[in-house]
Amino acid sequence: MGEPNLAVEIGGISMKNPVIAASGTFGYGQEFAPFVDLNRLGAIIVKGLSLEPSPGNPPPRIVETCGGMLNAIGLENVGIEAFVREKLPFLQTFNTPVILNIYGRSIDEYVELAGRIQRLDAIAGIELNISCPNVKAGGAFFGTDPKRAFQVTKAVRQQTELPLIVKLSPNVTDIKTIARSVEEGGADAISLINTITAMAVDVENRRPRLASIVGGLSGPAIKPVALRMVWETAKAVHVPVIGIGGIMDVTDAMEFLIVGARAIQVGTANFVDPRATVEIVEGLKAYLIKHNIADIGNVTGSLVT
Ligand SMILES: Cc1cc2nc3c(=O)[nH]c(=O)nc-3n(C[C@H](O)[C@H](O)[C@H](O)COP(=O)(O)O)c2cc1C
Structure with missing residues (x-):
């Protein structure tokens, strides 16, 4: 067998392989x-962009937990204008698709951001964050x-007209209903999961470990929940699904592809x-060669039940 094909097309975005760095x-x-x-x-x-720069939440806003981390960054970011001026030129020197993750406090803000991005050169697509649990009256309002x-x-x-990925919140009772809603709304692809609402307590002073009390859990601890939701979503919609949640190595990535993801995102890893993404790319290639599979697409949805 020659070189296996790792390339995928996700909602109109052509990628060399299915491994994406998570927002x-x-x-x-x-x-x-x-x-x-x-x-x-x-x-x-x-990193999630808003219309105006945002300092995020006050510290402490990151806590390590068993098998994961709890964050309440609160979508700190430089804002779309500074991003375009100071950050985008560097990214444009690579031939890797750049996807802008955005969030707004209202539909008007989301629309305004999308309009500005539409006018930029060399943006491969938009990922709509309707799921961040850390902004009061913000993202989760739409995602739940x-x-x-x-x-x-x-x-x-x-x-x-840019490819539109909608990123879902796991903090819902029925992920399938939300997934079908965003597909009907015109999403070209669906990514999930964002972090799971969670908290941690310091028993010495009986205070929450995060200044904002509640934050978002990520990392290996959330992988089984994420897998179940990706599996359910992939069966419920026709658009491609991108799996996210606790992917630390190639085995984790394979699990998501097998349950129906066409691509995966690597976050906490x-x-x-810092080399987790490329190590997973190499691992996927080695897996395909070892199992004599010509195309990574043949792994997607191959769960044997
Ligand atoms: C420190 C931190 C910051 C994050 N910021 C964003 C963000 O700006 N926008 C977004 O959509 N998701 C954000 N996420 C969520 C991740 O992209 C990802 O969905 C989540 O962490 C689950 O994947 P993981 O377990 O591989 O980290 C953030 C996660 C972490 C840990």
Whole structure:
């Protein structure tokens, strides 16, 4: 057998392989360039952008937990204008698709952001964060209600022709209903999961470990929950699904592909090993060769039940 094919197409975005750097865990790409050849990634999703710069939540806003981490960064970011001026030119020197993750406090803000991005050069797509649990009256407001999830997706869809990925919150009772709503609203792809709402307590002073009390759990601890939700979603929609949640190595990545994901995102693992993404790319290739599989697409949805 010749070289296996790792390339995938996700909602109109062509990628060399299905391994994507997850939003908020890979900075604006430049921070990881000393460790990773950014040309080797399937795509890069930058830290969530808002219309105005945001300082995020007060510290402490990161806590290590058993098998994961709890964060309440609160979507700190430089804002879309500074991103375009200071961060984007560097990313444009690579041939890896750049996807902008955005969040707004209202539908109007999402639409305004999408409109500005539509006018930029060399942006491969938009990932709509309707799921961040850390912004009061913000993201989760849209991500936990099927009707609002539909409305924000549709409004952004009407504003942009760029490939549109909608990123779902796991903090819902029925992920399938939300997934179908955003598909109906015009999403080209669905990514999931964002972090799971969680908390930790310091028993000495009986205070919450996070200043904002509640934050989002990520890392290996959430993988089984994420897998179940990706499996359910992949069966419920026709658009491609991108699996996220506790993917630390190639075995984790394979699990998500097998249950139906066409691509995967690597988040918390980047903090443990900045080379996690490229190691997973290499591992996928080795898996295909070992199992004599010609195309990574043949792994997607191959779960034997
Ligand atoms: C420190 C941190 C910051 C994050 N920031 C964002 C963000 O700006 N936008 C977003 O959609 N998701 C954000 N996420 C969620 C991740 O992209 C990912 O969905 C989640 O962490 C689960 O994947 P993991 O277990 O591989 O980390 C963030 C996660 C962490 C840990």
